[in-house]
Amino acid sequence: MSIVLKLENLTKAYGGKPVLTHCSFSFDKKGIYVLRGSNGAGKSTLLRICALLEMPDKGKISFYSANDRLARNIDLQRQISLVLPKVGVFNRSVAANVAYPLKIRHIAQREVSRRVEQILELVGLSHKKNQQALTLSSGETQRMGMARALVIEPEILFLDEPTASIDDENTLIIENLLKTLKQNGRATIIMTTHDPGQANRVGDYLLWLKNGQLMTDFRKCEEVNMYG
Amino acid sequence: MKRVYSFGSIVCLLILLLSGNAFADSILCASTTSTENSGLFGHILPIFEKDTGIEVKLVARGTGAALEMGRRGDADVVFVHAKEQELEAVADGFFVDRHDVMYNDFVIIGSPDDPASIKGLTSAVDAFKKIADYQTVFVSRGDQSGTHTKELAIWKRTAIDPAGQKWYLEVGQGMEKTQRIGNEKRAYVLTDRGTWLATKDQLEMEILMEGDPVLFNQYGIMAVNPEKHSHVKYEQAMTFIKWMISDTGQTAIDGFRDKLGNSLFIPNAK
Amino acid sequence: MAFILESFHSALILIVRLDAELLNIMLLSLKVSGSALISATIVGLPMAALLALTSMPLKGFFLNLMNTCMGLPPVVVGLFIYLMLSRSGPLGFMGLLYTSTAMITAQFVLALPIIVALCHSAIVSVDPVIRQAALTLGATRSQASLTVIAEARYGIISAIIAGFGRLMAEVGAILIVGGNIAGYTRVMTTTIALEADKGNFELALALGIILLGMALLINSLLLIFQRRAIVRK
Numbered sequence: 081m082s083i084v085l086k087l088e089n090l091t092k093a094y095g096g097k098p099v100l101t102h103c104s105f106s107f108d109k110k111g112i113y114v115l116r117g118s119n120g121a122g123k124s125t126l127l128r129i130c131a132l133l134e135m136p137d138k139g140k141i142s143f144y145s146a147n148d149r150l151a152r153n154i155d156l157q158r159q160i161s162l163v164l165p166k167v168g169v170f171n172r173s174v175a176a177n178v179a180y181p182l183k184i185r186h187i188a189q190r191e192v193s194r195r196v197e198q199i200l201e202l203v204g205l206s207h208k209k210n211q212q213a214l215t216l217s218s219g220e221t222q223r224m225g226m227a228r229a230l231v232i233e234p235e236i237l238f239l240d241e242p243t244a245s246i247d248d249e250n251t252l253i254i255e256n257l258l259k260t261l262k263q264n265g266r267a268t269i270i271m272t273t274h275d276p277g278q279a280n281r282v283g284d285y286l287l288w289l290k291n292g293q294l295m296t297d298f299r300k301c302e303e304v305n306m307y308g
Numbered sequence: 309m310k311r312v313y314s315f316g317s318i319v320c321l322l323i324l325l326l327s328g329n330a331f332a333d334s335i336l337c338a339s340t341t342s343t344e345n346s347g348l349f350g351h352i353l354p355i356f357e358k359d360t361g362i363e364v365k366l367v368a369r370g371t372g373a374a375l376e377m378g379r380r381g382d383a384d385v386v387f388v389h390a391k392e393q394e395l396e397a398v399a400d401g402f403f404v405d406r407h408d409v410m411y412n413d414f415v416i417i418g419s420p421d422d423p424a425s426i427k428g429l430t431s432a433v434d435a436f437k438k439i440a441d442y443q444t445v446f447v448s449r450g451d452q453s454g455t456h457t458k459e460l461a462i463w464k465r466t467a468i469d470p471a472g473q474k475w476y477l478e479v480g481q482g483m484e485k486t487q488r489i490g491n492e493k494r495a496y497v498l499t500d501r502g503t504w505l506a507t508k509d510q511l512e513m514e515i516l517m518e519g520d521p522v523l524f525n526q527y528g529i530m531a532v533n534p535e536k537h538s539h540v541k542y543e544q545a546m547t548f549i550k551w552m553i554s555d556t557g558q559t560a561i562d563g564f565r566d567k568l569g570n571s572l573f574i575p576n577a578k
Numbered sequence: 579m580a581f582i583l584e585s586f587h588s589a590l591i592l593i594v595r596l597d598a599e600l601l602n603i604m605l606l607s608l609k610v611s612g613s614a615l616i617s618a619t620i621v622g623l624p625m626a627a628l629l630a631l632t633s634m635p636l637k638g639f640f641l642n643l644m645n646t647c648m649g650l651p652p653v654v655v656g657l658f659i660y661l662m663l664s665r666s667g668p669l670g671f672m673g674l675l676y677t678s679t680a681m682i683t684a685q686f687v688l689a690l691p692i693i694v695a696l697c698h699s700a701i702v703s704v705d706p707v708i709r710q711a712a713l714t715l716g717a718t719r720s721q722a723s724l725t726v727i728a729e730a731r732y733g734i735i736s737a738i739i740a741g742f743g744r745l746m747a748e749v750g751a752i753l754i755v756g757g758n759i760a761g762y763t764r765v766m767t768t769t770i771a772l773e774a775d776k777g778n779f780e781l782a783l784a785l786g787i788i789l790l791g792m793a794l795l796i797n798s799l800l801l802i803f804q805r806r807a808i809v810r811k
C-alpha cells in the first residue's frame with residue numbers, strides 16, 4: 081500500500097526569521113524527489129517537519145493511503161524514515177546498529193538476522209558486520225545509516241545530503257543503491273543534495289526551495305503537481 | 309538491556325543469600341569502649357550466652373553516648389562507669405535495677421621526666437593543681453566519657469577551670485588515641501589502668517600517680533526502664549544483669565586476663 | 579617504612595588463614611555496600627534520566643542539591659539516620675537501628691547523590707543526534723530515551739564505580755547507625771577503626787590492605803563490564 085505525503089501551507093520560522101512560508105506540495109509518485117536550494121534555504125527543516133520530528137508553525141502535513149487520511153501516530157511514524165547528514169551512530173556493532181529499528185518494532189530475532197544480512201549485503205557492508213560502528217570510515221558510516229533506515233522497508237524515505245562528506249567511490253555506491261531502490265519501485269524517496277550532477281543522475285523529480293517557497297523545476301519533471 | 313537485568317538479579321540473589329543472620333533471642337547492650345577494647349566482653353559474653361542462650365549484642369561508645377542510647381530506648385541494658393550520672397539517670401526514671409559490678413582504677417600517666425613533679429604525691433587533686441601551676445600540657449578525652457567525667461570531677465575539686473587554657477587540650481577521642489596524643493606532646497593524661505596496661509608498650513610514658521581513692525572507677529549495670537520504652541527486652545536484660553552480679557558472672561570477670569596476662573577488673577558486686 | 583612490609587605480611591597471613599570471622603566481616607562489607615549501591619542505582623538512574631531527558635520544574639535546583647550532597651560528611655548522614663531510626667525518633671517503631679538494614683539505608687543516602695549527579699552528566703553528554711537518530715528510525719519517545727541511556731552506559735558504570743569506592747571506604751555513617759556489633763554490623767572499615775583505636779596498627783593496616791584488594795577486585799570486574807560496553811577509536 082503506497083502512502084502519499086501532502087503539505088498544505090507549511091510555515092515555519094526560527095526566532096522570528098521565516099524559513100518556510102506557505103509551502104504546499106503533494107508527493108504522490110513513487111520514485112526519487114530531489115530537493116535543492118542554497119545553504120540555509122530550509123531544506124533540512126522541511127525534511128525534519130515532513131518526518132514528523134518537528135512541528136510546523138502553521139499549515140498541515142497529512143499522509144494518505146488510498147485516499148484515507150492516516151492518523152498521526154507511532155504506526156505512521158514507523159513507515160517513514162529519515163537519514164540525517166550526521167548519522168547518529170550507536171556505540172555498538174554495525175549489525176546491532178542496523179538491527180535497531182527492527183528490535184524496537186519487536187520483530188523476531190530470526191527475521192531480524194535475516195533482514196540485517198540482506199540489507200548489509202545491499203550496501204556492501206557484510207564483511208563489516210561485527211565491527212564496532214564507531215570505527216567505520218565516514219563513507220561506510222553513511223552507508224550504514226542508509227542500511228539502518230532501509231531495513232524497515234519504509235514507505236517514505238527522507239535522505240538529507242546522503243553523500244555530503246564522502247568520496248567519489250562511496251558516492252557511486254550510494255547512487256547505485258538509490259537506483260536499485262528506484263527499480264524496486266517500493267518507496268517514495270525525498271532527498272536533498274548540493275550536487276547538480278547527482279540530482280540529474282538519480283532524481284526523477286526536481287524541487288527547489290527558495291525564499292521559503294517550494295517549487296518544481298519543469299525542466300526535469302513535467303508530471304509534478306503544483307498547489308498554491 | 310536484558311543482560312543488565314540478569315546481571316542485576318544475580319547480584320540481588322547473592323545479597324539475599326549472604327543475608328542469613330537470623331535474630332535469635334538477643335539483647336543490645338550499650339557499653340564503653342574500654343570494656344570492648346580490653347577484651348572483657350569477648351571473654352565473658354560467650355560464657356553468658358552458653359549459660360542462658362541469650363545473645364548480647366554490644367555497641368561500644370563513650371559513656372555519654374551509651375547513656376543517651378539507653379535514654380532514647382536504643383539499648384536494652386547499659387553497662388558504664390560513671391556512677392553519679394548513672395544514679396541521676398535512674399532517679400530520672402530512665403533506668404531501673406542498677407547494680408555495681410566491678411571496678412578498675414584510674415592513673416595519671418606522663419613522660420618519665422615529669423615536668424610538674426607530681427611523682428610521689430598521694431592526692432590526685434594536688435597532682436592536677438601542680439600540672440595547672442606549671443602549665444604543662446594536659447590531654448583530656450573531652451568526649452563526655454566516664455574517664456572524662458572523672459577528670460572533670462577532679463578539676464572541680466581543685467577549683468581550677470582548665471577549659472580554654474592553652475596547656476589544656478580536649479581531643480574528643482577514645483582513650484588510646486588520647487594517650488598517643490599525650491605521648492607525642494609529652495603531656496599528662498588521666499587514663500584507666502586497663503587501657504594503660506594494654507598500650508603502655510607502645511608509649512614512652514609511665515604511671516606518675518596512682519592509688520588515690522578518688523581515682524576509683526566503678527562500673528555499673530542497669531536496665532532500660534520498660535515503662536519508658538515498652539519495646540525493650542526487660543526480662544532478658546534482667547537475666548543478664550542478674551548473671552553479671554551472680555557468682556558465676558563475678559568469677560568470669562575475675563578470670564579475665566588481657567592479652568598481656570594482666571588482670572584488669574576487680575569484681576565487687578554486692 | 580618497615581611497618582608497611584610488616585602489614586603486607588600480616589595481610590597475606592590473614593588472607594591465607596581467612597578465618598570465619600574475617601570472612602564474615604568481608605562479606606558483610608560487600609553486602610552492605612553492594613545493596614546500598616544497587617538500590618541507589620535502581621532509584622538514582624531513573625531520577626538522573628528524568629532530570630536529563632525531561633524538562634521539569636526546579637530541575638536546576640535539584641541538580642545543584644545533588645551535586646552539593648555528593649560532599650555530605652558521612653557522620654552527618656549517619657547522625658541523621660540515627661535520629662530517624664532511634665526508638666525515640668519518628669521511625670523508631672521499625673526497630674531498625676543497629677542492623678545491617680540501617681547501614682544500608684545510610685549508605686544508600688550517601689550513594690544516591692553520586693549516582694544521580696554522575697549519571698545525569700553521563701546522559702546529558704550523549705550526542706543529541708543519538709536521540710534524533712532513534713526517533714527517525716521509529717522509536718517511541720521512551721524507546722529513544724532508553725537508547726540514549728544505553729549510549730551513556732560507559733559514564734553510568736563510572737558513576738557506579740565512584741559510588742562503590744565511596745561506600746567501601748565509608749566508616750562515619752555505618753559506625754553510628756550500625757554500632758559496630760561483632761558478628762552483626764561489623765564491617766571492614768569499622769573493624770579497621772576499632773583495631774586502630776586499640777592500637778593494633780599493624781592489624782588495622784593489614785585489614786586496610788585487604789579492603790583495598792577487595793575494592794580493586796570489584797572495580798576490575800566493573801571495568802571489564804565497562805570495557806565491553808565501550809569502543810575505543
Ligand SMILES: Nc1ncnc2c1ncn2[C@@H]1O[C@H](COP(=O)(O)OP(=O)(O)OP(=O)(O)O)[C@@H](O)[C@H]1O
Binds near residue numbers: 094117118
Ligand atoms: N533549531 C533551529 N533554531 C534556530 N534556527 C534554526 C534551527 N534550525 C534551522 N535554523 C535556521 O533555519 C534556516 C534553515 O536551516 P536548514 O538547516 O533547514 O537549511 P538547509 O537548507 O538545510 O541548509 P544546508 O544546505 O546548509 O544544509 C537556517 O537559517 C538555520 O540557521
Ligand SMILES: [Mg+2]
Binds near residue numbers: 123124125240
Ligand atoms: Mg541542511
